[in-house]
Amino acid sequence: MRGYTLRPMTPRKITRQVIVGDDRVGRIRIGGGAPVVVQTMNAGYTHDIDACVAEINRYAKAGADLVRVAVPERKDTEALKEVMRQVTVPVVADVHFHYQRALEAVEAGVHKIRLNPGNISDRDQVNKVIDACKERGIPIRIGVNEGSIIERRDKARRAEELGKFFAGHKSGHLLALMIAKLEEYLDIFAQRDFHDVCISAKSMDSALVIDIYTEISQRFDYPLHLGVTHAGTRDSGCIRSISALSTLLANGIGDTVRLSYASDHIDEVKDAIEMLCCLGMRERKGVELIACPTCGRIQVDLFTLVKEVEKVLMPELELPVKVAVMGCIVNGPGEAEGADVAVFAGDRRGIIYVQGQKVANVTEEEILPRLLQECKAFEAKVKSGQARLGEKLVEIKPPDPIGELGSGAAKIAAGQVSQVSVGHTG
Numbered sequence: 397m398r399g400y401t402l403r404p405m406t407p408r409k410i411t412r413q414v415i416v417g418d419d420r421v422g423r424i425r426i427g428g429g430a431p432v433v434v435q436t437m438n439a440g441y442t443h444d445i446d447a448c449v450a451e452i453n454r455y456a457k458a459g460a461d462l463v464r465v466a467v468p469e470r471k472d473t474e475a476l477k478e479v480m481r482q483v484t485v486p487v488v489a490d491v492h493f494h495y496q497r498a499l500e501a502v503e504a505g506v507h508k509i510r511l512n513p514g515n516i517s518d519r520d521q522v523n524k525v526i527d528a529c530k531e532r533g534i535p536i537r538i539g540v541n542e543g544s545i546i547e548r549r550d551k552a553r554r555a556e557e558l559g560k561f562f563a564g565h566k567s568g569h570l571l572a573l574m575i576a577k578l579e580e581y582l583d584i585f586a587q588r589d590f591h592d593v594c595i596s597a598k599s600m601d602s603a604l605v606i607d608i609y610t611e612i613s614q615r616f617d618y619p620l621h622l623g624v625t626h627a628g629t630r631d632s633g634c635i636r637s638i639s640a641l642s643t644l645l646a647n648g649i650g651d652t653v654r655l656s657y658a659s660d661h662i663d664e665v666k667d668a669i670e671m672l673c674c675l676g677m678r679e680r681k682g683v684e685l686i687a688c689p690t691c692g693r694i695q696v697d698l699f700t701l702v703k704e705v706e707k708v709l710m711p712e713l714e715l716p717v718k719v720a721v722m723g724c725i726v727n728g729p730g731e732a733e734g735a736d737v738a739v740f741a742g743d744r745r746g747i748i749y750v751q752g753q754k755v756a757n758v759t760e761e762e763i764l765p766r767l768l769q770e771c772k773a774f775e776a777k778v779k780s781g782q783a784r785l786g787e788k789l790v791e792i793k794p795p796d797p798i799g800e801l802g803s804g805a806a807k808i809a810a811g812q813v814s815q816v817s818v819g820h821t822g
């Protein structure tokens with residue numbers, strides 16, 4: 397039999413560190429081994445001050461460390477002054493085309509600027525932004541995206557760059573072009589001795605995102621802002637983003653992340669945090685739910701139960717209590733061993749365990765309230781020091797599979813069930 401060795405997660409690449417924030421909202425560190433920062437971007441208009449502040453603070457409450465806002469017009473940077481007075485997290489101004497917006501945002505007290513030097517063609521204008529940020533100690537993210545990387549204004553250069561797509565390997569060419577642009581832009585900043593920089597190079601192609609960030613991580617030591625751009629709805633965008641970002645993070649690459657969904661951006665924050673928790677890169681706050689996918693052995697309405705458990709427990713528990721909701725005894729006891737509180741179901745019933753100790757055997761209707769009661773009691777014990785998360789008190793002895801919870805001897809006798817299966821299909 398083949399043996400497998402568990403490979404430890406690659407250590408984080410230690411990049412330079414930038415600090416974003418102020419005395420009022422606090423300062424967050426990006427890079428230099430600091431915990432990975434979660435960010436998102438406002439969907440609404442910055443000039444609508446009340447809505448803008450409410451949106452930023454809503455994301456902050458959900459766990460965003462940093463929120464970016466667009467400032468396409470003068471009225472946006474004018475509003476930014478008031479916005480900055482009311483927000484609860486550091487704010488980044490997203491600037492395209494108009495270098496004046498960057499200068500105005502700096503003046504308004506913004507904590508960071510995102511700039512694509514590719515769409516500000518006048519070098520002097522970029523220099524003015526760099527100097528203003530340097531004077532105030534404000535970092536700049538240099539962001540290049542696949543969609544904006546091809547030259548737009550210089551027609552000859554555009555034809556040359558586009559031509560290469562058809563001459564060679566599209567992804568290879570894009571990767572080379574994005575790196576060349578980044579080098580060109582970083583050179584502008586280096587010439588002004590400005591190193592308070594984060595970099596990003598996004599694409600909507602997950603595989604290309606993995607390749608490009610792997611490459612730029614080897615070439616530059618600036619902190620990396622990871623993202624798959626224009627990733628789609630939450631359903632597709634989640635998979636597209638997390639497949640790339642978690643691969644990079646597991647390989648030690650990345651200092652801050654942004655998922656980008658065409659849906660409520662609160663989901664970007666929630667999914668980014670969940671990704672970091674799953675990778676062991678962020679401490680979980682609130683309940684961790686484990687549930688089986690169900691199969692032909694199921695004897696309760698587990699999908700409804702799990703949804704209800706999630707809905708009821710999430711707002712009730714503060715601590716990261718691990719709760720398992722399992723459909724039958726095949727894996728129920730095993731999961732119950734690893735969970736703080738577990739229920740595994742049988743024939744329209746559920747057996748509830750707390751840290752491996754059986755505490756109840758209830759009907760299907762009673763599972764939810766009893767599980768909530770046990771979870772709250774367990775959390776109270778943890779808070780008062782009488783119990784510890786993740787501890788197992790007793791060995792779980794699974795009930796007889798053809799006994800009280802299993803398919804039942806009567807059913808077997810009646811020929812309804814021919815045998816009791818062991819092994820897991822999930």
Ligand code: SF4
Binds near residue numbers: 692727
């Ligand atoms: S065998 Fe696994 S998937 Fe099937 S009901 Fe039991 S625990 Fe759920």
